[in-house]
Every structure is written in structure tokens, then in C-alpha cells.
Amino acid sequence: MCEEILPWSPSDDLEVLSSVIRYDVCSGVWSKCAPLAVPRFDFACTVCDNKIYVAGGQCTLGVARGTSSAEVYNPMLDEWKPLPDMNVIRYKCVGVTWQGKIHVIGGFAEKADLDKLPRNTIGRCSAEVYNSDNAKWDLVMGMWQLDVPPNQIVAVDEKLYSSGDCLNAWKGHIEEYDGKFWNEVEGSHLETLSSPNSVWDANWPPAKRIYITMAAIGSKLFFLAGYRKPGETSRLMSVVHVFDTWAKRDGGRSLEPTEEEGEKELCSHACVVFLPNN
Template sequence: MGSLPSPPPSPSQENHPSNYVMVTIFCPREPTPNVTLPNSIHLYYPSMNTWTNVGRIPGLVDDQVLKGFSMISLGDFIYIIGGQICNKEKVHVNDDSAEFLDEGIKVVPNVLRYNIRTNQWFNCAPLCVARYDFACTVCDNKIYVAGGKSRLASARGISSAELYDPDFDTWSRLPNLHILRYKCIGVTWKGKVYIIGGFAERENSDMTMPSIVERSSAEVLDSQARKWDLIAGMWQLDVPPNQIVAVNDTLFSSGDCLNAWKGHVEAYDGKFWNEVDGSRKRSLSTLEYNYENWPLNQRLYLTMAPIGNKLFFLAGYRVGGGELARTMSVVHVFDTSATVDPWKSFEPMELEGEKELCSHCCVVQLSSP
């Protein structure tokens, strides 16, 4: 594994990391005496390998967090869409320890817009259907959402889909998906909107035996005919994907929702997911050999984002324990176009507290002032 210093800016290169910022939203893994729980927004600058905390999501009271929402970028704005408001509830494990679990309070249709340049928040029109754990993607400067769950107590997903037009601040309903889905993935590929995988079943299913046929399927939006076309076997697993991103007309995945890192990157060739040559890497569950003497317990989070030909993996690891627990951040970069030594890693950085990722990161291309 190589180690990258902070590279100098190179504004002449459109896809150089200096032109981008990655947006992440964290919350503490558990309450502490000096830390309140509401979600905090952090910006990661890949050209400088630095993190900046820019504040909290507005509208949440202390000891509440937003989970299961989608975060997407358009221009200088990020949109925080839907989700469920949760409390951290203490659960007894044994006489010496306890764990904190998310206890859902309500599902919200709220949509917030944040300008990372001016640090301003705006309230947008709410979703037609409140939802969490849903698919979300951007296509032709419009936001598409589909599936998810609309009620906390429900064991089933929903099939509704809708479209947001930022020019008019309006949501409009789209045709329903063929299949009920939640924890599905939205991605724009070759100019079309795809909803892939998820815990999925047909509406008339008896729910006694989940079918891999539904869970491994995808749906693509035919915008001209205003209908969804069903694609069998596009994901090929009955466990939902963790993330799928597009790089130059190729889809990439690194794992599923139960195993965010499978040890390599896979690419979709239109029929199958195949391991990408050179992408195999020691498990990102722990820091690699350079840092193996550190007292690490486990990986806390892993999320990836594309910039140009590269996939950036933002990983966080727990260091220490108890009240001294903190988060060590390491960013790994995989060059999808490289034929030799495609992996590089930035120097690790310590972040305050033990953090939990609340949504996958998104990337904002910085416009000129």
C-alpha cells in the first residue's frame, strides 16, 4: 500500500480531486456527557486530506438522529431527503456493558437543501410519500427516489416512486415499481435510472419464502413510455448491495449491505458482476500493515464515491475503548484505469469521538466563485 502526501492543486485537470469535496454525515455511536446526538455534516477535501465540520442538520432536537435518509448533490447543493428520526436507546447486555440501538420515532417526508459554499440551509417541498431506506439518484438534473419503507412497524417495502424538479421545487409521482423494495440502490447508468436489488418481494407474496428472483432483480425507468422495465438477475444476490456507483459507463460495487467490503471491487459488464483485475486488497476491516500495531477494534464505517476514474473509499476505525474511544479515518483510492499498483492510501487522521456514518457520502464538484 502506498502513502500519498497532500498533492498540490491542479485546476487544469477537470477530474482532479482539488475540484471536489466529499460530504458525509455522522452521529456519535452512543450518547456521552459532552456530546449531543444530532447529526453533524463533515466535508472531506481529497486534495488536502483534511476534514471540516460545518455544523448540524437543522430541525432535530438533542438526543435525536436522522437515519435511513438519502443524500445527493446537485451543483453547489446537497439534498437530505426523507429518513426516520430515531432515539438512541440503551439496551442491557450484561452487568458490565450495554449497547445503544436506534429506536424509530417517525418517518419523515422532509427535504433539506444545503449550500456548501455559503453554509445556508433551505427547506424544500416535501416528498409525496414519507420514506426511509430507499433508492435515490440524479439524472438530467432531477432527483429520482423509489422504494423504501413508509411505516416503522412494516416488514415490507413500498413500490412508489417520485421525481423532484429543483427548478420548480416540486415532487411528482412516477409509476410504481413492479416489486416492493427497501434498501435498494438507485444509480444512473448510460443515461437511465436503475433501481437495483433490495429486500424485495411481489405485493401478492405470502412473505414466507423470500425469492432470490425478486431480490436480485432491477428496474429501469423508460421515461418516454413512463413505465419501469423489470431486469432479472442484474444483482445476482439475495442480499441487497451496499453501494453501486457508475464510472465511465461501468458500474462498480464493493460488497453488500451485510458485508460492505468483499475484499475486491466488482464491475458489471451488462450481464454479470466480475472481479476487477488488481482490485483485490486485504480486508478493510482493519488498518493495513503500516498501522497494525495500533490498538484497533473494528471498522466503524465504509463508504465509496467516484471522482473521474478513481473510487475513493472513506473508512473509519475505532481506536481505543470506553470513554477514550475515538475514530481513525483512512481514505483509500482505487484507480479503475490503472494497470499497475492501482491502490493508494492517504495518511490516517484522528477524528474526535467514536463516529457512526448515517448515510453514504456524496461528491460535490466545486464551481468557480
């Protein structure tokens, strides 16, 4: 989370950074890590075998051009190592670890690389799968079946789940991928997420959702959503919505909302940290 500070001018100095920081959830302390070899933003990121993988993204501001480079971070050694380049330059792609492999899905593909794809296919619908056995990226066509890049994708058991794309983070329902097709999950039209007024007083004017992010724990999908509550003063209401992918019916529920003064924006996606039992 980050607080919104206004006013902001486009002329302010901006740059793409390679810096990386980490947060110790036990001590509550932030510290610096070894920097990325390639500065980037709007890249794919996921964790596999206690290592952090990043791939794709943009390296330059103001230019709609991505990168195919990838690297992996070992937190025990505080060290980044380069990986082979992906087959296609892409940014605004999504990373997820599924079936023991790194998947980089969707994103805006560089036009110059489209000749590497089979004819009559859309580059944004493709994915790259990293095979650590032969240190190679395999190109998979049609894994994301929309021309618009995904927002978030998480893995639960043998399926992938998505709730929206980079233009609309919540499409009104949840979709699951079984390895061949994306299908709408039955009963996933969460009314409180689509119409947050049902969480508080239905007589209030419509609230505006300003962020939503998703994380998976066990069989459940957790959605953290923030709403700008209507009224004379600026107030933020945060709500956690839960959907159980194993439930046969009525798998969704909402937890008690919290409110605070002012406005905030979500600067990244949610993640899950498992703490050892002491």
C-alpha cells in the same frame, strides 16, 4: 455524519418523515425543501439531468413491508412530482444512473409481488430501469446476482462498481458489472482497507471498522472509512482509500489518516458535488 448519543431506548418516539433538507456547499447553510409526497426510508436515490429520483423504501416502522412508489424532485422549482409505480415493491434497494437511465437495483422484494416475476427467479436479484421516453419502469432480471441487497453501486464509464452488500459493506475486493455479469476487479484487494492496522502501527491490536462509503470521481473510486482505534480512550480514525479503475496494476492507495476523540457513525452514503469555476 452524526454523533452517537447514548443511552437510547426503543420506547423513544420514532416516525418516518417526509421532510427534505439541502446543503449549500458554497454558503455552508442548510435549508428546507418541499417534502416528499410519500414518507420513506431505506429507499433508492440517484441524480439524473439535475433532478433527484427516489424509489421504493419502507413507509412504516416495525413492519417489513416496502413500497413501489417513486417520485422526482426538481431543485429549480422546489417541487416533487410522482412517477409511475415500479413493477415490484422493494426496500433496501440501491439507485444509480447508468447509460442515461435510472436504475433501482436489488432490495427486499415483497412476497406478494413475486408472482409478477418469471418462475425460478429471485426477486432480490432483479432491477427496475426507468424509461423517461415512455414513463415506464422495465423489470430486468439478474442484474444483481446475490440474494442479499447491495450496499452501494456507482457508475464509471460503461461499467457499474460495487464493494459489498447490506450485510458486509466491504467484501475484501471490488466487483464490476459489464452489462451481463459481475466480476471481481483484478488488483482490487486493498490491503489497507481490509487490514487498517497497516495504516498506522502494525503492533496495535486489530481495529474495528465502523463505517465505509464509496463515491466515484472520474475513473477513481474513493472509499471513506472510519475505524475505532483500540486503546483506553475512544478515538476515531478516518481514512480515504483510492482505487483507479483504469490502472493496469497497483491501482490502490490510501491517503493520510485523520484522528479525533469520541465516536461517530455514518448516517448516509457519500456523494460528489462539482462546483462551477468562478
